[in-house]
Amino acid sequence: MTTTLKYVGKKTRCQGKTLWEILGNLKDFGVGRLIVRNSYARYKEPCFMRVIEVKAQPNKVPPPIKVYRPPNDLRDNDRAREVHMICETVFRGVKFEQPQQIDTASILPDYSLVPKHLEHTYTYSKLASEKREENIIPAYIEVPPFLKYLLKKDGIDDPKINTIINQSPESLYRLAKDGEQPTKPFSTGFQRANNSNLYKGIQEDI
Known part of the structure; x- marks a missing residue:
């Protein structure tokens, strides 16, 4: 007898690993490497982050009272560790003037490391130099x-x-x-x- 699973509710776009899982296993915590968010793959323009600085945040103390969280909510997940990352950000082909900070969003399992031999497909993309339509x-x-x-x-x-x-x-x-x-x-x-x-x-x- 086969069992059929039926998922109810909103689907998540997160597909990948947390920043700690990626950067914690790289030399110098991945400074200089490119990171992408898989949920941004729906855009035709390149979206990526170049790591400038990384600091591991201490694990949060769990609340004294157990609070119900949906299965995809990682706020009380002991396995997820926050990372304080400063990075150069390119969103939809436009580079931000100031470095951006990522901390609370780092626990989302939505990040992937770009292999070095594929970095040129992001940094030298034609769409990265085109002006975005206002x-x-x-x-x-x-x-x-x-x-x-x-x-x-x-x-x-x-x-x-x-x-x-x-x-x-x-x-x-x-x-x-x-x-x-x-x-x-x-x-x-x-x-x-x-x-x-x-x-x-x-x-x-x-």
């Missing part, structure tokens, strides 16, 4: 209809909301400057429904 989004978005109605009663003729986006170095988006045309316009979805019966007895100017 995604420009509007600096302001529309407000919900009822809020717009209330603001107009207070004397605000053209109410808008500032757009807030992630400004991290790896972000692919930026806000449009004054007079600049966005390349990625978007709408909040507050438009009139197709069923006209919904608007019977309602003021059209609201």
Whole structure:
């Protein structure tokens, strides 16, 4: 009789080893070597890290009360050891100006060591020198209809909301400057429904 396993829940993209498993077995803790995250393999542009400095972090003291963690959560895993790594980072073909620090993410089993004879496929890639396409989004978005109605009663003729986006170095988006045309316009979805019966007895100017 065969047993069928059925996995329930979100699948993880992590496939590989932790940084401690890789760097702990290399001379000088792998300084100068290239490390890649396997979850970034979905990008066509090269993504890699060149190790500059490595320090092993002490093992964390387990909490006094056992807390339930999903099977893929490694925060309480005694086998996973955090590593403090400083590295030059290239993400989607763009090199960060400042060295990046990796510590808590080092326990993820998502890293692989690039063999020396294959490093040139990353560092001399054509995509690594090409300028990444910018995604420009509007600096302001529309407000919900009822809020717009209330603001107009207070004397605000053209109410808008500032757009807030992630400004991290790896972000692919930026806000449009004054007079600049966005390349990625978007709408909040507050438009009139197709069923006209919904608007019977309602003021059209609201």
